[in-house]
Amino acid sequence: MALLRKLKKKVRKVLVFFVKFAKRLIIMQKNVGTKDCSTTTGASKFREGKEEEKEENFSTLLNRCFKESNEWYVDSGCTNHMTGDEKAFLSFNRSITSKVRMGNGALVDAKGKGTISINRKGSGKQIHDVLYVPDLEENLLGVGQLMENGYSLVFRDNYCRIYDKIEPNQVIVEVKMIKRNFPLQLHYNALKMKL
Known part of the structure; x- marks a missing residue:
């Protein structure tokens, strides 16, 4: 059980790192002019808060980056x-x-x-x-x-x-x-x- 808790904690830290990294990328995109017509989705609005919300936003970001969207x-x-x-x-x-x-x-x-x-x-x-x-x-x-x-x-x-x-x-x-x-x-x- 202790090993599982340690693993979850490490995974959570990695996800938080990627969320912060993705946030910086989005800010950089806005500065270069590739962001769209004043629309911001949950993936580009990162708020400080619960880890679950950050994980959900990271998941949304991955979906946007790696799949064609309808x-x-x-x-x-x-x-x-x-x-x-x-x-x-x-x-x-x-x-x-x-x-x-x-x-x-x-x-x-x-x-x-x-x-x-x-x-x-x-x-x-x-x-x-x-x-x-x-x-x-x-x-x-x-x-x-x-x-x-x-x-x-x-x-x-x-x-x-x-x-x-x-x-x-x-x-x-x-x-x-x-x-x-x-x-x-x-x-x-x-x-x-x-x-």
């Missing part, structure tokens, strides 16, 4: 839908480029624009005019762009509900708030066509 954030501070995942696009036009100002003030290149096809509740939907920003870590759905396209969004009781533009009383998706963010898992349809 997680999108409903973001009111972002003017355009954006992703750093080129594989997500159904159709993609590299000739449409622009500059995007990040939440930290840095100006980065959007290297294309396209459409992402998703499968939601058994039916296919398309998200148009999504910017491809290669250095972006999180995928962002811009609230303003959704509204411009006729969708309604209601933020209430720790949920964001997105209503269909054709059937205004039908909720397309309900997103639960987690750590002051609205993460949404989207499943891409596999067809691709590059322009």
Whole structure:
């Protein structure tokens, strides 16, 4: 039993070290301008507190760094839908480029624009005019762009509900708030066509 306690203590120390290291990396990223449009997830908001919270944040960080994510954030501070995942696009036009100002003030290149096809509740939907920003870590759905396209969004009781533009009383998706963010898992349809 004593050996197990010692091992747990050492593992905890290693995790705390990696959390501090990851925190420094995130701060460095913000200074270089690779952080996204003012969105911060639980992995980039490190607070001093319980060891379990630090371990959870480190786990979240590892997931972000080492796997492709279908997680999108409903973001009111972002003017355009954006992703750093080129594989997500159904159709993609590299000739449409622009500059995007990040939440930290840095100006980065959007290297294309396209459409992402998703499968939601058994039916296919398309998200148009999504910017491809290669250095972006999180995928962002811009609230303003959704509204411009006729969708309604209601933020209430720790949920964001997105209503269909054709059937205004039908909720397309309900997103639960987690750590002051609205993460949404989207499943891409596999067809691709590059322009």
